[in-house]
Amino acid sequence: MFRLLAVIFSLVSIAPAFSATQPVRLDTSRQLIVSIHDQKLMLMENGGRVAIYPVSTSKFGVGDFRGRMTTPLGYLMVAQKIGDNAPVGAVFHNRRWTGEILQPNAPGRDPVTTRIIWLSGLETQNAQAFHRCIYIHGTPEEKTIGRPASYGCIRMKAADIAALYNQVPMGALVQIIPDRLPKVPKAGPSPASNMLVAQNENPNIQQQQQPEPTSASGTLTVEQMRMGGALAAQRQKAKLALSKRL
Numbered sequence: 042m043f044r045l046l047a048v049i050f051s052l053v054s055i056a057p058a059f060s061a062t063q064p065v066r067l068d069t070s071r072q073l074i075v076s077i078h079d080q081k082l083m084l085m086e087n088g089g090r091v092a093i094y095p096v097s098t099s100k101f102g103v104g105d106f107r108g109r110m111t112t113p114l115g116y117l118m119v120a121q122k123i124g125d126n127a128p129v130g131a132v133f134h135n136r137r138w139t140g141e142i143l144q145p146n147a148p149g150r151d152p153v154t155t156r157i158i159w160l161s162g163l164e165t166q167n168a169q170a171f172h173r174c175i176y177i178h179g180t181p182e183e184k185t186i187g188r189p190a191s192y193g194c195i196r197m198k199a200a201d202i203a204a205l206y207n208q209v210p211m212g213a214l215v216q217i218i219p220d221r222l223p224k225v226p227k228a229g230p231s232p233a234s235n236m237l238v239a240q241n242e243n244p245n246i247q248q249q250q251q252p253e254p255t256s257a258s259g260t261l262t263v264e265q266m267r268m269g270g271a272l273a274a275q276r277q278k279a280k281l282a283l284s285k286r287l
Contacts, residue, residue, distance in 0.1 A: 065120055065161075068212035073177075075195055075215065076222040077103060077112065080187050082177075082195065084208060089228025094205060097180070097196040100189045103219060105167045110192040113167035113175060117215045120161035120171055122206065129155050129199045130181070145183040145199060155179030155199045156206040160215055167217075177215075178202060 072085045077098055084091040104111035123136050132141040133153045143154055158177040162170035177195045179202040180186075186198055195217075197205065 090225040117160040121159040123157040
């Protein structure tokens with residue numbers, strides 16, 4: 042925990058190294074943990090496990106040395122995301138889609154495909170990660186997923202990286218460990234999910250409990266103003282009737 046806090050506090054001085062215009066802010070609401078031992082990646086949200094995916098790390102081992110094609114260890118962060126609208130299987134060269142699409146296990150090809158999550162190191166032991174172009178990315182070599190086979194990056198199946206990409210924000214914390222994945226309880230449903238479940242079970246009660254919506258500017262909607270006027274008119278009629286009786 043103390044090491045993690047130290048990494049977070051040191052981000053201010055490290056961030057400009059990979060973003061000369063605007064540093065990416067660390068986002069700890071979503072976290073990725075990559076296990077070299079298990080060859081798996083775990084997505085976490087607020088301390089709970091969301092999903093686990095098989096991956097492939099470097100066949101040359103671990104480390105952060107230029108020219109050695111190893112996978113770095115330690116705390117990193119998501120510095121850039123590339124491929125928002127690209128189709129699954131899209132081939133990237135120099136982080137640009139070539140227009141080509143490959144199917145899983147296409148023979149004779151081993152490019153970066155589908156999506157690119159570019160990592161930047163937050164510690165001395167992985168300070169070269171961004172300049173070494175360490176990515177989490179898709180690969181057509183899906184038959185190698187589950188064992189070390191990459192050239193330093195973290196490879197995933199095309200469908201898996203597409204799903205992960207949409208769940209990981211810029212600045213998300215990434216930890217690459219040599220050991221097994223930690224045992225983490227499954228993430229509970231979000232408050233919005235709980236509300237949907239409750240509505241399905243008893244929609245009438247939930248509708249009564251929910252506050253009336255307001256407009257984006259924070260003012261009352263037209264429907265609310267109409268209801269308010271009707272209630273005011275009813276109260277005025279009741280007062281008049283009471284005064285006549287008295």
